[in-house]
Amino acid sequence: MDSRSTAILLLLLALVCLFLTLGSKDKGKLPPGPKPLPLLGNLLQLHSQDLLSLLTKLSKEYGSVYTVHLGPRRVVVLSGYQAVKEALVDQGEEFSGRGEYPAFFNFTKGNGVAFSNGERWKVLRKFSLQILRNFGMGKRSMDEQILQEIRFLLEELRKTEDRASPSIPFMLSRSVCNIVCSVVFGSRFHYDDDRLLNIIQLINDNFQIMSSSWGELYTIFPALLDWLPGPHRRIFQNFGRMKELIACSVREHQASLDPSSPRDFIDCFLTKMAQEKQDPLSHFYMDTLLMTTHNLIFGGTETVGITLRHAFLILMKYPKVQARVQEEIDRVVGHSRLPSLDDRAAMPYTDAVIHEVQRFADIIPMNLPHRVTRDTAFRGFLLPKGTDVITLLNTVHYDPSQFLKPQEFNPEHFLDANQSFKKSPAFMPFSAGRRLCLGEPLARKELFLFFTAILQNFTLQPLAAPEDIDLTPLSSGLGKVPRPFEMRMSMR
Template sequence: MGKRTIEERILEEGHFLLEELRKTQGKPFDPTFVVSRSVSNIICSVIFGSRFDYDDDRLLTIIHLINENFQIMSSPWGEMYNIFPNLLDWVPGPHRRLFKNYGRIKDIIARSVREHQASLDPNSPRDFIDCFLTKMAQEKQDPLSHFFMDTLLMTTHNLLFGGTETVGTTLRHAFRLLMKYPEVQVRVQEEIDRVVGRERLPTVEDRAAMPYTDAVIHEVQRFADVIPMSLPHRVIRDTNFRGFTIPRGTDVITLLNTVHYDPSQFLKPKEFNPEHFLDANMSFKKSPAFMPFSAGRRLCLGEALARMELFLYLTAILQSFSLQPLGAPEDIDLTPLSSGLGNLPRPYQLCVLAR
């Protein structure tokens, strides 16, 4: 979808994020919107063809609405609405803002689609929207086509939501974990200095030579369990499972944290321990029980992008800064504020000190 690779987009955006962090001058700040604006710009550049300035009203509105919907969906209200949607349609509560917020995001996307339609060149697509519009035109006479306007708007919304909230929330969990375990932060920084140095930003090629950092990122994902639920599966025939009969047509939502906290798969599943992903020689090892992006046909299509972003963002930040909590590391509470669609980290502030 363009001449620049995704890695180049992330590295470019990383420069803007580091500059924003330098502006804090070591003073306390809430990382939520600082990180979300940068992460969202990656998927925005793929969808819309260009990044936004950090003070752009369109970007700020998208992030605000996505963050609010993620909070609602991760709250008890969101869980109840998933279970009893018909009942809660008649009950007042914050869940009613979900569709209002979605409508506002949809309006923003529709505005961008109209702008693309006015300047579309099918022979030179600039981004995801251009590619989709071109496919719509090619299949407009096909009654079985999946390429029509409603699908474009919904798919773009899903890409924005997934590409913004999951990585941003994981990074906020990572900051808290690294502040609570400063010895882990120091070891990651030592590995960055040894492999990359300070003269350039880390690249994806560096990951193979940084087993400890790779293990830390995997352990952050396992421990934080940002999205503990897999996508729904529908049983295609009557199925017996562990003594229970699941009738054909039943929708099943898998809780991935059951395997991420399985003591038969991880030595100390309730503890943050990067050695879960290291062998006796301190080389990185994969775990078949590690499934933050689900698996098989339900595998998240954004897995490669998310892994790349987590590595490049976290290493770039720790290369230039040390993360400092406002209180004692042992007082940091790692339990999520709420758990539903995702595990929402508690609000906090931190300081980033130049190294």
């Protein structure tokens, strides 16, 4: 791009910024925040910090509710358990909109169950929840399906016994991805199937880019970065390849569809499309199917896989925690069968460790952005309809008013004085309120069963001294990506 084109582009962006600034005057009473610069907003305050660190630091200066400008875009930020709970739970309907996340929005165009708004979102969420339940989410049939996938995983892990292997995290991703694929596509994939390998590679790559500094820059200046080279451009190449993989499966489903006997989520959606094809206002059409399927696969694969990777690192750093979990597994489950969800009530320490991993790892620290659906009074301010809201889940999970030693990994955060499991209202790894993650029940099952089955069969051994294991994430944009690691898995 030559200097003249660059100058024109910057001028246009400045005009847009001015228009947005003038257009926002006298519309509501927004909370205070750092003074923005034209066009750049509060970008210069980033310096060497990542966006998460900046927003967390600003919350200490401006309080639990403040306004920040991400480039020309004005956003209200909520910090701490009380503010986030008041918004997402107490005023859940007002804060139930999906805010702008440029990388996702430029792909979905506001379509799909995770990134739509208004009536479309309500219809798609209700339909998707019903179909997921029909195909086992929340039922014992799904428990057995997860356990069957775990058997395949354990067989693969045994091949790595006592050998350092960098591929163990990838093995986890294949197994977790197969769970959601079985619901969406109707069957699991063999571990060497090109479709499964491509899906995981595309999802992993996008998650890492969107969690990097390039991903953060795209969130702030999407219009500018659309003109510039960089790793961020791979996001949309990956999205396009993923969309084609899903479209190929949809075409296969169309060729063999029997509406009276749906096999999976795609069959149910195609049947609904046929039922409403004469309705011009229907929300069920091909692009909605492709985007919703993508949302389910992306959300159902990476979050559980990354949480397990964080768990492995934590257990290797704290071998006494691992040993106590294994003692509880041996006492309650033994070695003659795999763990089941019925065991969870008798395993408070293991349950507490899993919850503490999720709290401490805090893998989606800024949540996906919300948006107020109407002019909304909140803590003495008036947020105009359409205002985007970032809820800092990291400040919820690390809130000292809710957790005694939030900066430390400590399973006691989820145990009472009698060592029974104790719930915490500030536990929000799946968000909260109306936009609670669709797959929360499935993810909670997967985490418990994968975690306990692996520790029942293996001891996780680091290649370095436990005290040298670094738990700080590699990056923390969209999500907290754990550092690469190698390990040995010894049969028990």
